[in-house]
Amino acid sequence: MAPSEVFARRRARLQQSLSGPALVVSGFARPRNFRGNRYPFRAESHFLYLVGRSLEGAVLALSPGRAVLYAEPPDPIEALWSGPMPSLDALAKDLGLEVRPIAELVVDGPVALLPPQDRETASWLEELVERPVDAGGAELAGADAALADAIIELRLRHDEAAVAELREATRVTGLAHQAGMRATRAGVRECVVRAAMEAEIIGSGMTTSYGSIVTVHGEVLHNERHDGWLTDGDLLLADVGAETPGGWAGDVTRTWPVSGRMSGSQRAVYEVVESAQSAAIAAVRPGASFRDVHRTAARGLVRGLCELGVLLGDPDDLFARGAAALFFPHGVGHLLGLDVHDMEDLGDRAGYAPGRKRSTSPGERYLRLDRTLEPGMCVTIEPGFYRIPFILDEPRELGELASAIDRRALEQLSDVRGIRIEDDILVTPSGAEVLTAAIPKTVPEIESAMRA
């Protein structure tokens, strides 16, 4: 199948669900510190899914019977700075799609669209369609909601080309993690390990799919700092993923000891998290509810912490009372695809099956996915253990669970601040495939990779 065929099929499938015209925009590059200094352009994911090329300021116009791409024609002055651009005819041939100059795009009548992610594109779109467009707005109605649902229906289950992209993204993500393990040593800053990891990604012609987390303070869930010093005795948590040139994301977390050897307490907690993760991965299969997968991990964590003596009481009772959230306050995973949280731009419409809603419980309020799993879905499984002062030192957060924590046992784990283990799992017809299975994960694997 020619590469352009992949996108033609996706468009055709979407067109079958449309009852009227729809626009899918690519968007504009974001300015960094001034408008002439921009981040590399990356098209909106829906556009990438349907067109396969990051063309700035382009619009795919779809109706049940027609697909036209409106794009900027090459500009000879611009060529001096950016090099030759293909003609629209060449682009049409390459993409297997009718291409017309963007100036010819006229909207006369109602048209369905999805809100772009930045205010600039939203404002541009507002002028085109003559109605308000909320940048990043996930509250959709009418034809917009129907368009979103049709796209979700497509993007939820990955086709062969998408799976091939995810394999590439996870392969390079694995190279990055192995490079990070090799680069780790006491006496350098976190940014040195980050550099080694991102160099693998950049050197593979890819980019990071999200801001890398590389930190000895794993208890800060989305830590964006990289200036901490590595000390023997620390655990380093690295949540780093690669994105293919086509825009597909890997998303992996590993946690390893700066010294190359885990202490007894670190190994004990690590193995509790690893075992909870294994149980959750084993629960991933067609027909399984992702909320149950989350609960499998949470229950496994509570059981392990009881065995370590950190939690006091009956594991099932403690789990039912929400004890897992004391140490694992986020969801066990999310959809993975063109976005690291796939289709999160559409809010919970993508992650939550129709009729399902976010829970307000501390253990499940951050769960990003609540659907019945189907072949072709790709999810992350990423339980963790964190000693978060904001939870563990706050009587209000602890509530009646305060008495379930053995403070002395917890104190003995003081060299564990945060552990997370995250893999990317493809649901298959017969079960699941761990796309990131080759990345060192068990304690012996990690210790051996660090010596390499």
Next chain:
Amino acid sequence: MAPSEVFARRRARLQQSLSGPALVVSGFARPRNFRGNRYPFRAESHFLYLVGRSLEGAVLALSPGRAVLYAEPPDPIEALWSGPMPSLDALAKDLGLEVRPIAELVVDGPVALLPPQDRETASWLEELVERPVDAGGAELAGADAALADAIIELRLRHDEAAVAELREATRVTGLAHQAGMRATRAGVRECVVRAAMEAEIIGSGMTTSYGSIVTVHGEVLHNERHDGWLTDGDLLLADVGAETPGGWAGDVTRTWPVSGRMSGSQRAVYEVVESAQSAAIAAVRPGASFRDVHRTAARGLVRGLCELGVLLGDPDDLFARGAAALFFPHGVGHLLGLDVHDMEDLGDRAGYAPGRKRSTSPGERYLRLDRTLEPGMCVTIEPGFYRIPFILDEPRELGELASAIDRRALEQLSDVRGIRIEDDILVTPSGAEVLTAAIPKTVPEIESAMRA
């Protein structure tokens, strides 16, 4: 001097120029593919200059007699994800500045402001000040223009703290270039060299100050691709700079041979560019006109190309007829500071002295700086030689200069597509200091660095 003193002095100097209230905003992080996945936040440069901290969604309110920073108070829920944030009191102490919650910021009456770079911040600001704000708009009038002029007056000449930052930025930029030279070899893609260079920057706790150019197609001036293969015989052009955590930029270009040895033709052209650059650097001193510095480089290039036999005729006559622009169509440099093109957000108001305007001539239309140099200014000097088909194969672009090119001599330089040599120069009271002097530049220096 305490770090906070630096910013207090800058604010005090700006306040002396104000006749009424002014707001300087920090802005918001830009979304990548969805709003939950953002580029690392970097505050607007004017804000960084006056406050020294990248605080998202903050506003510095200045009037002749008062300076107040309005900022987001810490959010306990956010702390779970991003870690503990300092209280506004702690921030006030740290910054040496009155700090109040952003919710207390009320604008009642005219206030001067500078347009932020993105539409999102501009829209936010529009609601606050109740008048239109053009994202990245450089057409300023009234109090806004006066505020811009006052800030330019400050930022044009760097204080000691700024120079210290520029030294750090250029030091790490140098590490990156040396790493790039060492990593270069035939049979890999451009991205492999880019990775080695950016790893030095990331590993030093910095970021790139602009999108790295690392390409065997140096004739594309702002080439953003990194997927070309390196072949023995190619020249690799790398235009890469580091930005300090405080936001200050380095900006350096080197061009080196993939094989580690330049061919005779490559060396010949390289030495012409190098000699033009040296002459231009030697012309940098207080009181010199930057347009004359540009012309020194352009004249040197024409003279060298005449010596190589590529240009036919009298060098002075050819220079006067604009022959330099055939091979060197951009300006010789620009201001350098918190922005890689410093204060380019204000348009030519910063780069061009009052009353001076862009030329329309092919050789000078892209000149970004036309001022009389003064101690404390920092500029780049970056002449180049490019074989650009869009110019050299276009009779319309060549005009009557077509007959001045010896096509056979040019053909003999076919293994030279693009060469640029760029350094960062600080104007000092007695002349100039090349901040990037330690980075290998002569042919022997480069060939030796590549063997390291």
